[in-house]
Amino acid sequence: MTPEPTVLLEAVRRVYHSGEADEVRALDGVSLTIDPGEYLSVEGPSGSGKTTLLNLVGLLDVPTEGRILWQGQPVERMGERDRTRLRRTGIGFIFQRFYLLPTLTALENVALPLLARGVAARERDTRARALLGQVGLAGREQSFPHQLSGGEEQRVAIARALANGPRLLLADEPTGELDSTRAAQVLDLLEAAHRETGAAVVVVTHNPIVAARARRHLVMRDGRVVSDTAGG
């Protein structure tokens, strides 16, 4: 029996300022299946629709037309509360600019998704410490984001993304703000997380080195998927 896709997009369109003079077709009829355990890169020039695709797959946005199924559940008509619940339980986000909360320590940032799920304080603390250890930041638990290097911040962000055992990891230019050495460390961590958790990974990138780590490669242009190839 074929496993249910983690995410399925059917003829998804996303139009901004629809019907107005400055209408933008960010996605134009994209159909896509992301299966469990896949490692997928999304490439393309600026404005090709990569981030819009990531927002829709990550349930941060809803399509103007088309269907999105999250593990078989249609989400395009779901309310914000239900989509928040699905994000909380199934999706981990890694952003180019890390987006750690500045007033929380590294430990508290990692524990935040667990707090959102109502995990007890002691267990939250134990799991967050373990995740920080996994990403090589044992001993930096009480550091605030401004006390960490860019590479360390991104590792905290990865630990945070893994906190809830997500089925899908979404990374938007995860190495965009890092030098090559730190970028390689972050990609190693991402790959290890993919291997160990079995979560599907979608990486949006301009960087061929980053894309090369993926097993499947999507190329987008003008809101359409123009190439979908396996390999790497």
Added chain:
Amino acid sequence: MNASRWLVHWRNLRHRTAQTVLAVAAIAVAVALPVVLLSVGGGVYTHELASVQDAGFSISVDAAADHGIAGAHALVHEIDGLAGVAAASPILSVAVEIFPENGSGVPALVEGIIPSAFTATQSSAERSLLPASLTLGDPDDTIHYANGTYDGPSSDQVLLSTPLLQTLNITPGSSVLVSPTANRSAGISVTVVGGFGLPPGLLGPSPLFVALLPLSQLQSLVGLGRSPGGSLLDDADSIQVAVLPSLAGNPAAVARVASAVQALVPYYSVTSLTQQTSEIRAAQAVITGFYVGLSSVGLLVSLLFLVIILMRRVEQERTSIGIQRAIGVPGWRVSRDLVLEAEALTLSGGVAGIAGGVLVISALARWGSPTVSEIASLAVYEPVTLLALLAGLLLMGLLASLLPVRRALRLPLPEVLR
């Protein structure tokens, strides 16, 4: 909510120090105003009420015209005969000039009294300021009055207030002249038989020097005993009526006695102190309402200021809010955090405002002018009022966070996280 979450809220507030300080300061100023107004205003009224409630008499008979109660000695006897009446004391107040044997005169307010009745209608606090035996040589003022003939021998005794004794630089046993005019030749010579203290007034000790003379002697001196034509006047300004101690605490019984007095003198104004108490309470309610209204304006302005601060905070922290929403922090938790921060600001401002108000009142009591200092020292801090103020602030924090919460929950995540 565990301790670490409070710590995070504290860090969030500290993260925007200037905004936090400004918001707390605005609320503190708005809170200090009602604290000062309500505490001082309440204190003044409490003092007024205590003065009325502690008076030795319960009913006052007054006439509209100057010295308008005629036949005072006879009327007092009639009132004394009413059921429930313990004593009735006529008072005649006249401005006179008091001259020492050598030296210039001093203006003073002299009160003509019937000593025994006067003592019986004073509060215990007032009695403690008077000599143990206040007779003025004729305790019931009957000898000189002599059934309205004013032909009896006068006692020629006077009691002066301590400040007046000091001003005249005399001691008991000395003689002074009491004159209805600035001319000492129009005066009568009386012997000073003692001194008495003055009760503190609302705005400090009475600015007038006071003396006590037998009623009939003062009436004779100022021409209010008998008219030049010989007809009996026997005038007084008011009659204070004390009810029996067993009735004094019963407003209905006091009202019944007042009605009986009113029936006796339908042409005079008869008021019970219960009525006066009610009137003071009504006045207090009106002025308190005014203070609350005035304070509400300040609190409303600080509420709007807080809304602006919180809206600005949401705008500045849109990424932090967006990332929380993206990783699945429920909307209610984001809302709760904003409400808690608003409440922390309002409560901090409230506590600072209460402390500031108390400090202002203390400073006024210590360093203000005598009048301001006296009023400030009467301030009463009602725990119920302060708690109500804090409860109002909690409500204000909740109201102030409504718009920011709405804004935070409607942040477009794709745009915020771009």
